[in-house]
Amino acid sequence: MEKKTLLTNCPDSKGLIAQITNICQKHQLNVVKNDEFVDHQYNRFFMRTEIEGIFNDHTLLADLDLNLPKGSTRSLISASHRKRIVILVTKEAHCIGDILMKSTYGGIDVEIAAVIGNYDILEDLVTKFDIPYHTVSHEGLTREEHEQKVLETIAPYTPDYVILAKYMRILTPNFVEAYANKLINIHHSFLPAFIGAKPYQQAFDRGVKIIGATAHFVNNDLDEGPIITQDVAHIDHAYNAEALAKAGRDVEKSVLSRALQRVLDDKVFVYANRTVVFR
Numbered sequence: 474m475e476k477k478t479l480l481t482n483c484p485d486s487k488g489l490i491a492q493i494t495n496i497c498q499k500h501q502l503n504v505v506k507n508d509e510f511v512d513h514q515y516n517r518f519f520m521r522t523e524i525e526g527i528f529n530d531h532t533l534l535a536d537l538d539l540n541l542p543k544g545s546t547r548s549l550i551s552a553s554h555r556k557r558i559v560i561l562v563t564k565e566a567h568c569i570g571d572i573l574m575k576s577t578y579g580g581i582d583v584e585i586a587a588v589i590g591n592y593d594i595l596e597d598l599v600t601k602f603d604i605p606y607h608t609v610s611h612e613g614l615t616r617e618e619h620e621q622k623v624l625e626t627i628a629p630y631t632p633d634y635v636i637l638a639k640y641m642r643i644l645t646p647n648f649v650e651a652y653a654n655k656l657i658n659i660h661h662s663f664l665p666a667f668i669g670a671k672p673y674q675q676a677f678d679r680g681v682k683i684i685g686a687t688a689h690f691v692n693n694d695l696d697e698g699p700i701i702t703q704d705v706a707h708i709d710h711a712y713n714a715e716a717l718a719k720a721g722r723d724v725e726k727s728v729l730s731r732a733l734q735r736v737l738d739d740k741v742f743v744y745a746n747r748t749v750v751f752r
Contacts, residue, residue, distance in 0.1 A: 474525055474527070475525065475528055475552075476523065476552040476553075477523075477524055477525075477528060477550060477552060477593070478523050478739050479521075479522040479524055479548075479549050480521055480547065480549075480550065480742070481518070481519070481537075481546075481547045481607075481627065482547070482738060482742055483517070483518050483541050483545030483710065484517065484518065484519070484542045484543070484544050484745065485517060486516040486542050489509075489541075490507070490711060492540055492541075492684050496533070496536050496540060499536070500526070500528075500532070501526055501527070501733065502524045502525065502533075503524060503526055504522060504524055505525055506752040507520065507521070507522050508522075511656065512749070514746075515696070515745055516595070519742050519749045521739065523552075525647075528593045530549055533549065534547060536627070537547050540713065541693060545732075547631060547670065553669075555583070555584055556583055556584065556633040556634065556737050557584045557586045557630065557632045557633050557647060558583055558584070558585055558586065558632050558733075559586050559630050559632040559634075559635070559636070560587075560589070561589050561638065562595050562639060563641040564592055564594050564639075564641075565639040566595055566721045566751065567723075567725065567752050568597060568600055568638035568639050568669055568725055568726045569588065569599070569639070570598060571726035571727075571730055572636070572729070573585070573599070573604070574731060581733060581734055582736065582737065583733070583737055584632075585604050586604075586605075586607070586630035586632055587604065587605040587607060587630050587751065588604055588605070589609055589627065590607075590609070590628055591608070591609060591610060591611045592610070609623050611642070616642075616643075617644075617647070620644065620645055620702060629703060632655075633658075634652075634657060634721065634736060635652050635656050635657070636733065637657065637658040638660065643690060645666060646693050649693055653688055654743050655700065656688075656689060656691070656698075657690060657691070657733065658689055658691050658696075658727075659687070659688050659729040660687045660688075660689065660696050660699070661673070661686060661721055665694070672721075673714050673718040674714050676706075676717055678712075682709065683706065683707055683708065684705065685704060685724060686704060686724040686725040686727075687700055687703045688700070688701045688728050688729050688732030689701055690743060696747075699747055699748045700747075701734040701735060701748055701750060702735065702750070703728065703732045703745060704724055704727060704731075705724065706721070706723065735750055740752070
């Protein structure tokens, strides 16, 4: 008995839930769990279906293609497929450290294929977990030259996703295109507030009472890609910029780990610079 997840994204129409589940039943597959959502503004239907049985992927998907509305997409993902990620870092350890710990002790089921940094500062931390670390320095290189070297380093690992764990480099359209909807970034504020440099100094200067973090897919607009997960921490007037940053780092690592888990569990649909994220 095999378990898989069927992801359906299509124009909304009547009876889609029954139609899809009936096709699964026709193929003698048991529906274990089902989540669905209709975005009425875009007239899109999203459904995530966990199914089990004996699969013939080709005939099942062909049957769905015959019956779903025009403009539909569907995919079938094996529950046994353990996803691979490559993580990009610069100098800060809190996000990469959290992912390393959780992947080692069962908090996140993922294969970390490699970590790549533009400095070697985090190499000792990463290699303690028996994970390859590559330093690809940006010194003396144009942004495009550096990115090409990073892309060449990533490529042999064939990752499902590339995670920017406080990777403090702005990516060019060429890089983003290479991993479209596969690049996940953690931003140090509750977007769209405090975009750009020194967010915690900006927050302190504004006298905010909450700070937050946002995990999002990367697109060609700085910090404006589809949002996966956000969270906040409550603070008060007694926090200086340094204390805000310390509290913010705790939120950042938590938000990034939660976003990564949702993506790894195939619970995230991306469309129209938005996401549907099932619990």
